[in-house]
Amino acid sequence: MGRDAMRMVDVGGHALHLREAGDPRGAPVVFAHALGTDLRIWDAVLAHLPTGLRLLRYDLRGHGLSDCPPGPYGMGALVRDAERLLDALNVRGAVFVGLSLGGMVAQGLAIKRLDQIRALVLSNTATKIDTKDIWDRRIAEIRAGGMAAQSSATLERWFSRDFRAGPGMAIWRNMLERQTVEGYTGCAAAVAGTDFYTPTSGLRLPVLGIAGSEDGSTPPDLVRETVALIPGSRFELIRRAGHLPCVERPVTYAALLTRFLKEIGHV
Numbered sequence: 001m002g003r004d005a006m007r008m009v010d011v012g013g014h015a016l017h018l019r020e021a022g023d024p025r026g027a028p029v030v031f032a033h034a035l036g037t038d039l040r041i042w043d044a045v046l047a048h049l050p051t052g053l054r055l056l057r058y059d060l061r062g063h064g065l066s067d068c069p070p071g072p073y074g075m076g077a078l079v080r081d082a083e084r085l086l087d088a089l090n091v092r093g094a095v096f097v098g099l100s101l102g103g104m105v106a107q108g109l110a111i112k113r114l115d116q117i118r119a120l121v122l123s124n125t126a127t128k129i130d131t132k133d134i135w136d137r138r139i140a141e142i143r144a145g146g147m148a149a150q151s152s153a154t155l156e157r158w159f160s161r162d163f164r165a166g167p168g169m170a171i172w173r174n175m176l177e178r179q180t181v182e183g184y185t186g187c188a189a190a191v192a193g194t195d196f197y198t199p200t201s202g203l204r205l206p207v208l209g210i211a212g213s214e215d216g217s218t219p220p221d222l223v224r225e226t227v228a229l230i231p232g233s234r235f236e237l238i239r240r241a242g243h244l245p246c247v248e249r250p251v252t253y254a255a256l257l258t259r260f261l262k263e264i265g266h267v
């Protein structure tokens with residue numbers, strides 16, 4: 001992976017935390033994480049990608065080390081953040097890898113700015129995730145009880161039973177519980193208000209879908225149906241993994257991503 005530089009990038013009144021690795025002149029690959037996580041979910045995947053790529057991962061607003069403007073947010077604001085970030089970095093023709101909420105941002109960006117994006121990886125995501133009622137209840141519980149009120153239930157959706165029994169869990173619980181209530185609920189409101197079914201059905205670009213066999217948030221069939229909306233897309237299932245296969249199965253995840261990058265001539 002080589003160098004790995006970090007910096008804050010202003011996207012119009014607030015700043016996003018960016019880490020840039022690989023070859024600065026290489027073909028760009030951008031990574032956007034899930035709700036309640038941060039850019040660390042990609043670390044182990046990046047270590048297994050080929051050299052020669054420009055690897056950009058960032059914390060979404062209200063997450064990780066990025067600023068947290070007052071919520072709630074709309075999906076349009078999260079897509080605008082990504083758009084301004086890529087403009088600030090002079091990125092064109094990127095492969096955008098988005099997981100869950102990050103996959104919704106990926107769809108929104110491809111709908112709006114095809115000059116910035118040449119292909120998508122839609123990982124553990126959908127055009128619509130859960131109902132507004134489910135999100136309203138989750139948001140209310142977290143506002144009342146803090147991040148810990150939902151963390152055990154969330155970790156069950158994120159990880160397979162075997163992985164949850166292993167030694168790494170404290171790190172991921174810590175990542176989730178340290179997100180701010182404002183940032184998490186702000187982005188949760190964006191997910192609650194999003195249904196990209198119609199615009200995503202109109203997308204025409206190379207797409208790889210990735211699902212985890214034990215995903216409790218976006219089950220394999222939902223991801224399969226989502227990517228099937230886009231002609232020519234391919235779907236891959238990672239076994240013995242939950243909602244964050246990039247954390248549970250980084251070598252497999254990197255291999256699928258590398259194969260896709262080679263197929264489309266990005267590497």
Ligand SMILES: O=C(O)CC1=CCC(=O)O1
Binds near residue numbers: 101129191243
């Ligand atoms: O918390 C979950 O259930 C998983 C999730 C939904 C949207 C997202 O980004 O993560």
